Amino acid sequence: MFSEIKPHFIDTTLRDGEQAPGVVFNLKEKMTICHWLQQAGISELEIGTPAMGSAEISDIKSLIDAGFGFLTTAWCRALPADIKAAEKCGTDGVHISFPVSDILLSSMQKDQKWVFHNMKSIISHALDAFHFVTIGAQDASRAEPSFLNEFIGTAIGLGASRIRIADTVGCLTTRKTEQLFSKILQASPHAPLEFHAHNDLGMATANVLSAYRAGVKNFSVTVNGLGERAGNAALEEAVMAFELGEKIHCGINTQIFTPLSRYVAEVANRPLSASKPITGELSIAHETGIHTKSIMNNRQSYQLINASSIGREELPFVFGKHSGSESIRYFFKNLQIDLSDAFCADVLRQVKEQSAQQKRAITEMEIMDIYNQLLHDQSLYITKDPVVLMRTSLTQIESEWMNS
Structure with a gap:
């Protein structure tokens, strides 16, 4: 049975969404997206990646200075230089991502010892500059379970506000998602977890619901599911799945979804499928x-x-x-x-x-x-009005002529 605690959405359209191949948002477009997200009632944005350089830092600062009402975080690798770059932006907090699967650690020439060795100093540095620090377990869905549990416990012990469990390559199914989070919460019953779903198997929205069923309340999403490869869980689809599928109120202004979705599709140069759930042009059309x-x-x-x-x-x-x-x-x-x-x-x-x-x-x-x-x-037509065509028979036409 689902709990009645409403889900909390962290929109990452301006970070993970813009990481979709070929997608670039200029500052005006980012401002407009933020405006729509605020109108929708989104209370937290992952707003960019400061390590990308001075232009990204400048954009983030401009978005912060605009005075939007949501909490903002900057995405960082587990590197001191990334934290220093984030300090220049003025965000409320940072998200620091650590690789946790063997395949990812190996590809980065790292190991589990490196993770634990660096966590203390990186988190300590971040907490000196920000009051809100979240830690990411990148590729958690393929991580060794005991290591993942130790990673989560250590991060919480060091002061992390929330732990992101990322299905980085989108390999989870609904059953495996529920199993993963059930085991994590057995080991750390009060862990403040966030789920970051990817859609490689077309399961992202469904996996969000499964994670919620297991006890997770925080979900990172993007408008239209924009993101790497097949993308992320889509904000509009996840919200409507909760609202209509599970009858769980999310506190989101869903009337914003169509203009928001179409605007992001336009500026991302990613046209929506006509049958895309919720906001596709023909998603509420009927022919049969x-x-x-x-x-x-x-x-x-x-x-x-x-x-x-x-x-x-x-x-x-x-x-x-x-x-x-x-x-x-x-x-x-x-x-x-x-x-x-x-x-x-x-x-x-x-x-x-x-x-x-x-x-x-x-x-x-x-x-x-x-x-x-x-x-x-x-030979059965007569035009009596330039707008409305009125049909009659030849007999009626002849009768009208004879009586005129």
Whole structure:
């Protein structure tokens, strides 16, 4: 059973999100992202990596000087030089990342002794400059369990405010995530843990929920799941999974999600998939006849998410190969045009045929073209209004002419 403690989200779009290959945010874009995140109610940001150099430090300082209301941290390697660079930024705290898996330690020419030898001095140095210091266990999902437990206990003993457990290569599944955190919390029942999920297996959002089930309450996320390789857990997806899937209120203004998501996609030059959960263009769209017929009676019959709750408007139906007569009739009724059953069937048939031939949906303008062509072919149209087309039969036309 999930606890009722709401999850806490640490947004790392400006750090891990910008580490996605080819992504670069300028200062104006970073400011705008921060504005949207504050509007959403995000209370903590990992705001950058000072060790990248003077330009990054300058950007971080500018973001801090803007006076946003969230807590800020800078990401650091376990190096004194990184802590010194972070001191120039004015952030509330730092996050210091240590490699903890054998494969990562070996690739960096380090070992477990090096980790423990450096933790005391690095954490002590950080605590002299910052009141908030979090420690990262990088590649924790592949670390040797006893070493990971000792690492966590040591970091807490040295004064770390929180421990980040990172699934750095995204190898966890929901079952393994819950097992990992259950074992960690058995060894350190009161450890203040954070989970940093990656999406290499498409499991990041699900793994966040599994970690929460095991007792974790802090989660680092990015807008759109932007990040290395397949990215991170997506802020908007994780929040809506809690809100709608588990009925756990997160205290986040979800109406910000659509403009925030689309802005980040634009400035990151990472277009959203049309079917991306929550904010994809077609994620609340409907074409299939059985769906559209039910939705006309109750939108919730085939749609979980209320469009207004994520800052969107409900979409009109999509017309194509799978459309039904009810959606065609609904479309024309909104134009004050009543179709006979036979005429509706003719329009639907041509919509299906054209969609199949062109392998795409049919636009509303194309539907009107189909409608007008059918009227012309049957000599059954009269235009009484430049906006609204009214259909009548040849007999009615003749009758009107005779009586005029």
